[in-house]
Amino acid sequence: MNPLAIREDFPIFQEKINGHPLVYLDNAATSQKPRQVLDVLRRYYESENSNVHRGVHTLGTRATEAYEGAREKVARFINAPSPYQVVFTRGTTESINMVAHGYARAHLQPGDEIVLPPSEHHSNLIPWQQAARATGATLRYLPLQEDGSIRLADVEAAVTDRTKVVAIAHVSNVLGTVNPVREIAAIAHRHGAVIVVDGAQSVPHMPTDVQDLDCDFLAFSGHKMLGPTGIGVLYGKPSLLAEMEPTYFGGEMIDIVELHESTWKEAPWKFEGGTPIIAGAIGLGAAIEYLSNIGMEEIAKHDAHLADLTVQRLAEIEGVTVYGPGPGKPRAGLVTFNLDGVHPHDVATVLDAAGVAVRAGHHCAQPLMRILHVGATARASFYLYNTEDDVDAFVAALKQAKEFFGHAIG
Amino acid sequence: MQLDDLYRQVIMDHYQHPRNQGQLADDAIAVDLRNPSCGDEIRLQMLVEDGVVKDVRFRGSGCSISMASASMMTDAIKGKTISEALHLAHTFRGMMKGEPADLDELGELESLQGVSKFPARIKCATLAWQALERAAGSSEVDGEAKA
Numbered sequence A: 001m002n003p004l005a006i007r008e009d010f011p012i013f014q015e016k017i018n019g020h021p022l023v024y025l026d027n028a029a030t031s032q033k034p035r036q037v038l039d040v041l042r043r044y045y046e047s048e049n050s051n052v053h054r055g056v057h058t059l060g061t062r063a064t065e066a067y068e069g070a071r072e073k074v075a076r077f078i079n080a081p082s083p084y085q086v087v088f089t090r091g092t093t094e095s096i097n098m099v100a101h102g103y104a105r106a107h108l109q110p111g112d113e114i115v116l117p118p119s120e121h122h123s124n125l126i127p128w129q130q131a132a133r134a135t136g137a138t139l140r141y142l143p144l145q146e147d148g149s150i151r152l153a154d155v156e157a158a159v160t161d162r163t164k165v166v167a168i169a170h171v172s173n174v175l176g177t178v179n180p181v182r183e184i185a186a187i188a189h190r191h192g193a194v195i196v197v198d199g200a201q202s203v204p205h206m207p208t209d210v211q212d213l214d215c216d217f218l219a220f221s222g223h224k225m226l227g228p229t230g231i232g233v234l235y236g237k238p239s240l241l242a243e244m245e246p247t248y249f250g251g252e253m254i255d256i257v258e259l260h261e262s263t264w265k266e267a268p269w270k271f272e273g274g275t276p277i278i279a280g281a282i283g284l285g286a287a288i289e290y291l292s293n294i295g296m297e298e299i300a301k302h303d304a305h306l307a308d309l310t311v312q313r314l315a316e317i318e319g320v321t322v323y324g325p326g327p328g329k330p331r332a333g334l335v336t337f338n339l340d341g342v343h344p345h346d347v348a349t350v351l352d353a354a355g356v357a358v359r360a361g362h363h364c365a366q367p368l369m370r371i372l373h374v375g376a377t378a379r380a381s382f383y384l385y386n387t388e389d390d391v392d393a394f395v396a397a398l399k400q401a402k403e404f405f406g407h408a409i410g
Numbered sequence B: 001m002q003l004d005d006l007y008r009q010v011i012m013d014h015y016q017h018p019r020n021q022g023q024l025a026d027d028a029i030a031v032d033l034r035n036p037s038c039g040d041e042i043r044l045q046m047l048v049e050d051g052v053v054k055d056v057r058f059r060g061s062g063c064s065i066s067m068a069s070a071s072m073m074t075d076a077i078k079g080k081t082i083s084e085a086l087h088l089a090h091t092f093r094g095m096m097k098g099e100p101a102d103l104d105e106l107g108e109l110e111s112l113q114g115v116s117k118f119p120a121r122i123k124c125a126t127l128a129w130q131a132l133e134r135a136a137g138s139s140e141v142d143g144e145a146k147a
């Protein structure tokens, strides 16, 4: 894989940021889009645009085929047994909310437990808080190791026959840890619980096989994997999707509508009330084709290599704290860090002046920030178009930030 | 984009040596504010007598801009009437929007003018001022002075 050739596909790299070439290291927040995806969106609107599943005219058929074709691409990408297990949503947040609302609430009772790590993104935490409040169930948090990892022994101890749901990210958006989801799923299943996997940071960056993981639900977002914003996926096992209640009611999702009651279509369509995110789904399909052509194994290796390199380089700068796995330990393609005495906002502003885009803040993980005893952190996250030169530019700009503030404050 | 326009020496001085940091007695008006998008926090306490800010203190955590702005703000409003303080807040917000500023009224606060060119950082600079506006709107401040 050749990141320099890949960059040619991404028009955004023509942009100058404050007079510098763009060094985009905020991929965990959202990815950039290749021309191949942008072209498909344009072609859809120029020559296929129509509503789906309605009417008999030619454009309607084209749009429906393109939309359902995208569903098949997603299914193949995550090795789902059937495209009917792929629900199109607005993103990870909506997917998890739909499970918490339509599945979990109906199955939770006072005394039941939802097991999750405290390091979860707010979108895999608050829906469970709300479900617990509505049903009288309790949240039970898994302990984190110093490096943010989760020990299977702790999962064994926390998951009991009272557990109905285990919710966990495959990859933490702050720590870059890769959680042993397959093993955790086995533990959950032994106790009759379902496992809901937040794949927002894993599906874009590594091969995902839902059958191998044996997860019950998997949520992810298109915009973090070269697709447009506003499209995401909820994968579910057929029996669970069949039991699960829709969240949105209206057009598209119904079977028979009477004056006082109605019935729904089968999954996945019963979850896609209203005109669906047609262009978004087709764009996601194109993004998946692009990623598949390069190969997810390759991308995973590339991202992890850049993150490892960054961890090594940061270890050479005095006053930099890196969170998550230590040097040489497995980590996904992101590095969260702080520079002593300089607030991450200030770090990010100085980096931005050099054209380097990183994230600064709490990364939608306030409970984790408390565990790390920080108010905020900065994060560099990598993707297929990043290069070792990007790491160099980032490290150089960080040294500048250190010097600038050391000088200004000193 | 010039970093020196943003991080002026006065700002760095206030960041490094914040004025009026600490706590007042419990009878002071207290406002807790946080910027949910980035985690910056401030607790502002104000002792108001006869419509005049007798004392003011803050505690918080945040970036250089938010903490320096809080430090300068507390310095600036001490001894002012509530309505003068609110007028200053208004002028400060105007400066953040890039409006021509009354430099006499702003004094040292003028050093934060560069923030207006960094839209992502304006919220950092205005956090303390928002706390001031909340505190001034508190029922404990008498109605006349507020007007």
Ligand SMILES: Cc1ncc(COP(=O)(O)O)c(C=O)c1O
Pocket: A028, A029, A090, A091, A092, A093, A094, A121, A123, A124, A169, A171, A172, A173, A198, A200, A201, A221, A364
């Ligand atoms: C781990 C994780 N979960 C969930 C989300 C939420 O994704 P979205 O905002 O696309 O719904 C994100 C990204 O912001 C994330 O990193």
